[in-house]
Amino acid sequence: MQGAFAEHVRALESAGARTRLVRSAADLDGLDGIVLPGGESTTMTMLMERMGLLEPLRGAIQQGMATLATCAGMIVLAREVTDGMADQKGLGLLDVAVRRNGYGRQVDSFEAQLKVEGMNGKTFPGVFIRSPLVESTGAVTVMAEHDGHPVAVRQGRIIALCFHPELTNDLRLHREFVRLAMAQR
Numbered sequence: 492m493q494g495a496f497a498e499h500v501r502a503l504e505s506a507g508a509r510t511r512l513v514r515s516a517a518d519l520d521g522l523d524g525i526v527l528p529g530g531e532s533t534t535m536t537m538l539m540e541r542m543g544l545l546e547p548l549r550g551a552i553q554q555g556m557a558t559l560a561t562c563a564g565m566i567v568l569a570r571e572v573t574d575g576m577a578d579q580k581g582l583g584l585l586d587v588a589v590r591r592n593g594y595g596r597q598v599d600s601f602e603a604q605l606k607v608e609g610m611n612g613k614t615f616p617g618v619f620i621r622s623p624l625v626e627s628t629g630a631v632t633v634m635a636e637h638d639g640h641p642v643a644v645r646q647g648r649i650i651a652l653c654f655h656p657e658l659t660n661d662l663r664l665h666r667e668f669v670r671l672a673m674a675q676r
């Protein structure tokens with residue numbers, strides 16, 4: 492709908508996946524996984540609602556479609572959003588409470604080396620751009636933290652990141668997502 496989807500397409504194809512842009516409910520048919528990219532969560536949910544995509548997408552993820560959500564995508568998935576627009580809708584499927592722009596405005600964007608679960612102690616370059624701040628979590632597993640806050644979580648077949656792996660040349664998290672999407676439901 493909006494945001495950094497082209498960068499995800501490049502990363503996913505480099506990781507060996509075939510991709511399709513999803514703009515309507517019919518585009519969901521037969522997918523193994525979906526990426527909810529970074530961008531502007533309020534615009535995304537408004538467009539998804541207008542296109543009749545919000546409910547079918549919620550259904551598909553509930554039924555186990557593998558999901559990689561980055562930044563705004565995490566906000567779209569979250570159970571609870573503070574500092575959103577008054578009427579900001581979302582999918583409410585990921586058991587986290589996030590504060591929109593919780594790390595500050597565009598000028599406060601930063602990069603941090605993150606220790607991510609399953610990466611054998613090697614760090615991952617985390618690019619944060621007006622990222623959501625995870626203020627509390629429920630039934631998720633934390634994959635990485637920064638300054639005492641979760642910045643990567645997983646819940647079932649969902650991986651959600653506050654940062655932007657698609658803006659780096661590091662494919663490890665996209666490969667992990669492709670593996671998850673190809674694993675039996």
Ligand code: GLN
Pocket residue numbers: 528529530531532533561562563564566591592620621622623
């Ligand atoms: N601040 C944006 C939002 O509220 C997210 C920023 C991003 O995805 N880089 O949707």
